Amino acid sequence: MTFRDIVFAFALLGLAACGKDSPQESPKDSPVDAVASTEGLPSYGSQGVIASLDGQILTLDHEGASAAGLKPGRDGFKVYADVVADAPITPGSRVSFSFKKTPQGLELAELRDRP
Numbered sequence: 001m002t003f004r005d006i007v008f009a010f011a012l013l014g015l016a017a018c019g020k021d022s023p024q025e026s027p028k029d030s031p032v033d034a035v036a037s038t039e040g041l042p043s044y045g046s047q048g049v050i051a052s053l054d055g056q057i058l059t060l061d062h063e064g065a066s067a068a069g070l071k072p073g074r075d076g077f078k079v080y081a082d083v084v085a086d087a088p089i090t091p092g093s094r095v096s097f098s099f100k101k102t103p104q105g106l107e108l109a110e111l112r113d114r115p
Contacts (some may be wrong), residue, residue, distance in 0.1 A: 038100050043109050045067040047096040055091050056080070058108060060097070068101055079108045087111035 048062030051074060060081040064072035077099055088095060089111075098110040 002090075002108075004061055026029070031077055038102050038107060038109075041100045041102065043098045044070070045096070045098045046070070047094070050089060050091055050095060052091055052095045053079075058084070058089070058111075060095070063099075065099075068099075070101075075106055077106045077108045078102075078104070082109050083111050088113050 004080050013100040044067055046062050046065045048060040051059040052063050053059070056078055057076040059074060059076045061074050062070075062072060066072050077097075094114045096112050096114045097108055100109050
């Protein structure tokens with residue numbers, strides 16, 4: 001075997017290694033699901049008292065909303081920074097709020113202080 005044959009064999013092995021090593025993941029197999037906009041969902045109003053804030057979940061003791069089928073009690077609402085920016089978020093604060101029912105759960109749309 002000559003030096004040229006050895007170089008040719010290594011070149012073939014190098015080209016063979018350039019193929020796909022794993023199947024590509026399609027977008028539908030992605031672990032992150034896009035969240036649909038809640039812009040078009042109806043908004044319901046109620047009032048209550050803040051129980052706690054844990055991350056993005058604000059727990060409220062509320063009077064319920066019959067139009068939304070929400071009975072009085074304690075529920076966790078997903079909340080975003082723009083909703084709580086000017087609102088009272090300390091436990092025991094009396095608030096009025098509006099919320100939306102999303103496929104992921106209850107989401108606060110507005111939070112206001114209540115005397």
